[in-house]
Amino acid sequence: MTLPVTLLEAVAVDRITPRTARVAFEARALDDTVGTTPDQQLKLCFPRPGQREPVLPAQRDDPIGWYQAYLALPEAERPVLRSFTLRRRHPGTRRIEVDFVLHGDTGPAASWALRAAPGDRLGMVGPSALYAPPVPFAEAAAAAGQVLLAGDESALPAIATLVEALPEGVRAQAWIEVADRAERQELTSRAALEVRWLYRDGAAPGGLLVEEFRRAGRPAGRPFVWLAGEAGAVRALRRSLVEEHGVPKESVDFTGYWRHRLTQDDAPTAEDLADARERSAASS
Incomplete structure (x- = not known):
């Protein structure tokens, strides 16, 4: 390739x-x-x-x-x-x-x-499937009939392209954590889209998204879930969905885009490696 x-x-x-x-x-x-x-x-x-x-x-x-x-x-x-x-x-x-x-x-x-x-x-x-295999997102969302997306501002470009790709008839909900109200962006979709904006207003990244997600409780039905953003927050969201709310692992696509207080040049942590192995196993 x-x-x-x-x-x-x-x-x-x-x-x-x-x-x-x-x-x-x-x-x-x-x-x-x-x-x-x-x-x-x-x-x-x-x-x-x-x-x-x-x-x-x-x-x-x-x-x-x-x-x-x-x-x-x-x-x-x-x-x-x-x-x-x-x-x-x-x-x-x-x-x-x-x-x-x-x-x-x-x-x-x-x-x-x-x-x-x-x-x-x-x-x-790139872009290349070598390091980012495409997820059949629209197909998975259409099969489920509903989709749940969550992430921070680093995930906003991806979320925007994903909701733009959703077909009519799908119910979509996006939870997006940003620095403050001025960071909101307009999202368009053919799906029935609801966006929940969460404003840190000086708080540490990731915590507000995890807190609000857990407070909301179990998602209705069996949505296809897409998570991305700060790696620790993504990990906590996924564990909550799978372990606390019974969402099947195969229904959750997740990626840690960045790590709080670490850069891409820093060595991966044990949790980073575990996440990478699980993602690799899920896509094989």
């Missing part, structure tokens, strides 16, 4: 909320299948200080070989990889949109997005 690799150039930067920047990119090359399904995961490659654009090994049919070539780059040249969700593909073009959560000037992605301007360049690896 070929691992797509290309350069991106920013063509527009829009602050859609005080803490979210939507960047439109023109891709040097883009497969026709990109943007045709929801929740497409990709990796962005950020240049090192002093670089006009990131140094990228060429695309190849051997994904492991590409990653080895990436690791073989001198550390001072090797781009920083971060995971994102494709927010939108403009049909018939090579233009895509990616949303960045602006959580300060402490990480490579947020600090880049704070200063992003047309002409800035990044690399893109």
